[in-house]
Amino acid sequence: MRLCLNGKLMDEAEARIAPGDRGFLLGDGVFETIAVRGGVGKRLAGHLARLRHDAEVIGLGLPWPDPTLVSLIERVAAENSLTEAAVRLTVSRGVGPRGLLPPATPEPTLLITAAPMPDFSEPVRLIVSGATRRNEHSPLTRIKSTNYLDNIIARREAADKGADDAIMLNTAGRVAETTIANVFALIGGGLVTPPITEGALPGLMRADVLKLGRGEELPLTVEMLTNATEVFLSNALGLRAVTAINGAPVGDGEPGLITQLLAARL
Numbered sequence: 001m002r003l004c005l006n007g008k009l010m011d012e013a014e015a016r017i018a019p020g021d022r023g024f025l026l027g028d029g030v031f032e033t034i035a036v037r038g039g040v041g042k043r044l045a046g047h048l049a050r051l052r053h054d055a056e057v058i059g060l061g062l063p064w065p066d067p068t069l070v071s072l073i074e075r076v077a078a079e080n081s082l083t084e085a086a087v088r089l090t091v092s093r094g095v096g097p098r099g100l101l102p103p104a105t106p107e108p109t110l111l112i113t114a115a116p117m118p119d120f121s122e123p124v125r126l127i128v129s130g131a132t133r134r135n136e137h138s139p140l141t142r143i144k145s146t147n148y149l150d151n152i153i154a155r156r157e158a159a160d161k162g163a164d165d166a167i168m169l170n171t172a173g174r175v176a177e178t179t180i181a182n183v184f185a186l187i188g189g190g191l192v193t194p195p196i197t198e199g200a201l202p203g204l205m206r207a208d209v210l211k212l213g214r215g216e217e218l219p220l221t222v223e224m225l226t227n228a229t230e231v232f233l234s235n236a237l238g239l240r241a242v243t244a245i246n247g248a249p250v251g252d253g254e255p256g257l258i259t260q261l262l263a264a265r266l
Contacts (some may be wrong), residue, residue: 001080001113001114002076002079002080002114003015003076003111003112003113003114004072004075004076004110004111004112004113005017005109005110005111005112006109006110007064007068007072007110009075009076009079015111017109017111018094018095018109020095020096021092021094021095021109022092022093022094022095022096022102023090023092023093023094023109023146024092026100027145027146027147027148027149028058028092028093028096028102028146029058029060029090029091029092029093029108029109029145029146030051030054030055030058030060030090030091030143030144030145030146031051031088031089031090031091031144031145031146032047032048032050032051032088032089032144032236033086033087033088033144033235033236033237034047034073034086034087034088034089034236035085035086035087035117035236035237035238036073036074036077036082036083036084036085036086036087036114036117037083037084038083038084039074039077039078039083040074041070041073041074041077041087042236043204043205043208043236044070044073045066046204047089047204047236048066048069048070050144050202050204051089051091053143054143054144054145055091057139057142057143058093058143058145059102060091060093060102060106060108061108062091062108063108064110069089072112073087073089073112076112076113076114077114079114080114082114082115082116082117084116084117085114085115085116085117086114086115086116086117086118086237087112087113087114088111088112088113088114088115089110089111089112090110090111090112090113090146091108091109091110091111092108092109092111092146093106093108093109094106094107094108094109095107117237118237120237120238120239120240120263122240123240123241123242123243123254123255124163124164124165124233124240124241124242124243125162125163125164125242125243125244125245125247126158126163126164126165126166126167126178126231126242126244126245126246127157127158127161127163127166127167127245127246128166128167128169128222128245128246129153129154129157129158129166129167129168129169130157131153131154131157132150132153132154132168133150133168133169133170133171134150134168134169134170134171134176134177134199135170135171135199136170136171136172136176136197136198136199137171141176141199141200141201142196142201142202143201144201148179150168151168151179151180152179154166154168154179155179155180158179165178165179165180165181165233166178166179167183167222167225167245168199169222170198170199172198173221174194174198174219174220174221175194175198175220175221175222175224175225176194176198176199176200177194177199177200177201178233180233180235181203181233181234181235181240182194182200182201182203182205182206182209182233182234182235183200183220183225183231183233184209184213184215184231184232184233184234185220185224185225185228185230185231186228186229186230186231186256186258187224187227187228187229189229190215190216191209191210191213191214191215191216191258192215192216192217192218192220193206193209193210193215193216193217193218193220194217194218194219194220195217195218195219196217198219198220203234203235203236204236205234205235205236205238205239205266206234208266209234209239209262209266212262212265212266213258213262222245225245225250226245226246226248226250228250228251229251229256230250230251230255230256230257230258230259231245231250231251232255232256232259232262232263238263238266239259239262239263239266240263241255241256241259241260241263243255
């Protein structure tokens, strides 16, 4: 695989990140996952704006201008002969002294990798995670930080129970999101999704689904999800139907019509 490290394209085997990098040691960084379609990055302006916003939340400035990042994102996909790709752009704070306090003048590490676009045509089966919860009061729920340990714990729990992903509840016991996606449900003929204040990440695809599907933000309980006509997940790479939650079918147990129509449009 070819990748970009700090602006330089190279083979994966050549890439080296310093042992003192805070991204490795402390999860001190942010990232974006970007869909490349036909060799062109989708929603790039939104992704890069969010990357800069999220970096500001953790007190990190990004030295690379947007045109440079756009060029590198699309070049990494091309270098791997991928016209349909999932590109990940990761920024860590770089090397710092021992301890939690960041260096006064950080030199961030930039890593851009690409992988083939995953297949979203197959529906998913969810469980409700009982091993961990999403803290809707933390600013980290509103940014894509490189610390995903809660999500990893919940995803392992799903795998152990034979499911594809896990619904993460917030501290109030309501639905926040899954480990990698926002949650949408068709209830009473209307499309709804948890508000950001419930611990849901402000996804770019989420915003597009809300606009196209004329959706509404509404606190959701697990019971509301299990009684929904349709449930689907959204993230930067697309939409995916949910056919079961905790072993019980959603609707008729098949991908719903609204899910399919929205997926085709987005």
